[in-house]
Amino acid sequence: MSDLLRLATAGSVDDGKSTLVGRLLYDTKSVLADTLDAVHRASADRGLTTPDLSLLVDGLRSEREQGITIDVAYRYFATPNRSFVLADTPGHVQYTRNTVTGASTAQLGVLLVDARKGVVEQTRRHAAVLALLGVPRLVLAVNKIDLVDYDEVTFVRIAKEFTAHATALGYPEGAVLEIPVSALVGDNVVERSDKTPWYSGPTLLEHLETVPVEPDPHDAPFRFPVQYVIRPRTAEYPDYRGYAGQVAAGTVRVGDEVEVLPGGLRSTVEKIDTFDGPLEEAAAGQSVTLLLADDLDIGRGDLVVAGGRPRVTDEFEATVCWLAEKPLTPGDRVLVKHGTRTVQAVVGSLHARFDEQALSSVDSPGSLRLNEIGRVAVRTAQALPLDEYGEVRRGGAFLVIDPADGSTLAAGLVGAPLPVEDART
Template identity: 65%
Template sequence: MTSTIDTAAGELAGLSATTLLRFATAGSVDDGKSTLVGRLLHDSKSVLADQLEAVEHASRSRGAEGPDLALLTDGLRAEREQGITIDVAYRYFATPRRRFILADTPGHVQYTRNMVTGASTADLAVVLVDARNGVIEQTRRHAAVAALLRVPHVVLAVNKMDLVAYEEKVFAKIAEEFTAYAGELGVPEITAIPISALAGDNVVEPSSNMDWYGGPTVLEHLETVPVSHDLTSCHARLPVQYVIRPQTAEHPDYRGYAGQIAAGTFRVGESVTVLPSGRTSKVAGIDLLGKPVDVAWTPQSVTVLLEDDIDVSRGDLIVPSSDTPSTSQDIAATVCHVADTPLVVGQRVLLKHTTRTVKAIVKQIPSRLTLDDLSQHPNPGQLVANDIGRVLVRTAEPLALDAYADSRRTGSFLLIDPADGTTLAAGMAGEAFAKAEDAHGAPADDEGWDF
């Protein structure tokens, strides 16, 4: 007879073999994101009995007849009192087919910055739309952020279909408008699903009220959408986080460079280059969990030893000599401004790229995206909270950024206020901004840019 322990071990083994999907929800206030997430957790049997009991008790105290499933994710007291999502709520659950990390992001315009946080590592974004309101400005903003962050898959969940009598024409009109808009932004894959999160239609179980819809439910799509986390074939990059010098009698000359491999694979004997200095060496050894290995890949955290005693410090980037990115002090990028204070031309900032933080100055803000028609408003002079625009930044030291299209890890950065450490903007690097090609009137040399 199979023991309980053996059964549990088998279930854990099967669970570890399932793929992982990171996804984020987004939508305007009162579109029903938290209710959708609560319904998804409840109907997929991912809610513990004591959690459900607590939700039922909180719902009764607020005068609700049944359990308010939104309370499963709106965990902050201020969120429960105001009835809105403020912080990004992360939830972890699993089905027999897949494991999930879910980020329930705020819908209020004031908290769009948190949507950037939640979607930055997502494989899929669920954008909710109230069937009564259709596509609005915040819907466009969330679609733009998903496109900007290169989220591979987007689900349009047209919610509250029960309030429009489950009309197919209402759903079709919204789906057509959103698909056309997101397609112009370059979103690669869009799946539209009509749902009622409150009633449970097409969330986990198919809806008998919408027999005209023949597509998947939300959970079915989440379980079957193709995802790949294989970054081993990408440009190999190791940002140095810490230099290890134990200075013990056993290892008197040990010098290791520790960090998490951002992408790609490293092998013992491979020729590598340290950026931004450009010094070269070979990998003499790789330590993983205290043991030597011949090869290591993303996202493993390792310590790399080099054959030559060269100057390497925190913030340096170790890359294969055969695949070395160019370094530059001029960065052209698209940013999403997340701070309450504006970002203006000439502003001194800190730029954080992987483990390296350098001083920088905003040289130019060439354009700001207009969400209504996706046109570029030229030379806006500043970016305010939730604006998406192009910036040109001059850094005090050279940086080695990949294009964001090639690597979401080494192609992204943060702009930080040096006075108080506030994050100002999240940036996605494009092509390096060359001095000779400066067509925006910014200084072509270092004069006027005193760090």
């Protein structure tokens, strides 16, 4: 079992996500003493007899949702059994695009619903995004179960509706767990509640501690986007030429034969340098400097690969999550950022748009608008080495950028089917 779980939380506004995250931090003793004292004082000032745990996270959220900065907040906590990186995404509909960021590296998604409201439009939208990005497991936290008097019938109805939706999105049996919780009073979050005797499953934390985790893709084909070239040209290192970056996928070892794309140059790894000294091997997520046996013309944007060659092409199809206010239309000129390379591109035809509410697709839409998911054709000015997203996540992901102002327009997944297409196969 891995000792690290990456998870993302999502939910509609006022479903209690802040309180749930605060409860996890509080009950796992992951809050600094001075922060906790401040929460107790603020809660007392409001006339509360117990600490308002949402205050542990709402300070940052109130700033970013008032327009100062809208981004994903990352929380770090641990138990004796596992460490956690939690991507806490905003709940407002207009910030659904931030769910893409939070879920891009998640191994599990926690979706919240209010027990009084059940599965709503935003729940279905978030589930579709998580399915599209390949997040392998989901938890539906049916929150505020205390406000429906811990009613089993209400919980079962919501659980069945969500399970049906997740199944239609392609999630297999056993990949989704529904848990009745009250983040406010702590029912089934960390401690088991005696008010839900009809629920026999794990608490949320028990599940997070024990759920099987997909291992990091160290056995995937090696992918290393070159960030920059290091040439100190000093008396101590007169011939040093290193290629710095972060291993995006797979593992590389000294002595491995590699290919540099898109040019197709070949060489052998002679040394792997880090700030702390040389390594014999490096794996996904590590930042290193590669030294090769041959003096090759390599620069920023090149991709060093081994163990399977990606497709080098200037035409491809992809599924995109449109993140901008202005719509996407056929013929739009954009920039595509893949790894460390950015190239000019033109959007061709829009093949389909996914309706995450009806779980259907609309053929040949005229445009894609904010938060919509669609399948598009792209033609780039220069060839890119592209993996299928389902095979190598980092190698098959790209960004669409506005050439006018540099803003991000979309997140794209090479070859990834729309969720409804995946469910039909």
